[in-house]
Amino acid sequence: MITSIQGTLSSATPLHAIVELNGFGYEVNIPVTTAEKLPATGATVKLHTLVIYREDAQTLYGFATPAERDFFRLMIENVTGVGPKLALTIMSRLSLPLLESAIRLGDIGSLAKCPGIGKKTAERLVVELKSKVGGQSSLAGEASGAGVDTPGESRHRDAVAALTALGYRAADADQAVRRATLALGADASTEALIKKALA
Template sequence: MITSIQGVLAAATPLRAVVELGGLGYEVNIPVTTAERLPAVGAEVRLHTLVIYREDSQTLYGFASPADRDFFRLMIEHVKGVGPKVALTIMSKLSLPALQAAIDAADVPLLARCPGIGKKTAERLVIELKGKVGVGSSAALSAASAGKGDDAAGEDGGAAPAHNSHHDAILALGALGYKPADADKAVRTAALKLGTAATTEALIKEALS
């Protein structure tokens, strides 16, 4: 199984990246939340990957962190009606910390606002994944985040602290009256500016500026 790919970023769009490695160009399907963290074209990039095999094709999906990839796998393996395309759409709308928080809080209306997701599918996400995801609640995601600190942009630091501060900042903005999706977007924008090592306080301050 191909669990990661590292090479030169040859091209990128919000939903696809081409990584050149050993004279070959690999097309990788990515969510918008990973595209936001890609380096400039021509720079070295590493994506954590999952290959989906079909009778007539094989498709490579890539993510900024092992935790993102593992959440994608959980959705397509455990939630009826959620295939790779829908799962990628969900992860393009909301970041992993926001999705974790929504599932933990059983926020069906927020999940249902993801393109291609109706109320029933949103309810399935909560029923099937609650207890399997969330900061500190999933053994698989926690182990992946703690053990592998590389991300798509090659930034320093582990994934777990970044996700914790991101998650806490989203909750804080929500307490200030932000809608969950707006809070997530504001914190993602702040994280891009400040880097993955930013504290919760720094993310909140930047998001509010």
């Protein structure tokens, strides 16, 4: 099992990265949320990976954090009708904190707005994953060693909620806050994130 890959970022698109390591170039399928965090071409990059083996192919999927990789695995192993391609689409549209929040709160509307996700698939995501991402079993909590959100995740979620209250769609608010976080850094306050997202 290949759980991570670290090497030189040879090239990248919103859904693929080529990582060169020991003379080999590895094509890694990534969500947009990971592509946003990649360094410049030529820099060293580390991706947390999952390999999917099929009769006719071996496909490598990569993520910025172990928690994102584990959530991807959780979706494809537990939700009927959600394969790797659809799971990658879902994670490209919504960040992990927003996904976990939508599942915990049963927010089918936000989930159903992801491309390729209808109401029935959104309902399955909630029903089949709610017990796995709620409370003490939260993936983000496990990654940080606790059963609660990290301060950065809480600020992210609060900023998204504020933008949603101002009329933004949840996915657009999430994307704006992700961009603001990249620009300002992970320690930015909720207020700073909101101001940057609105700029």
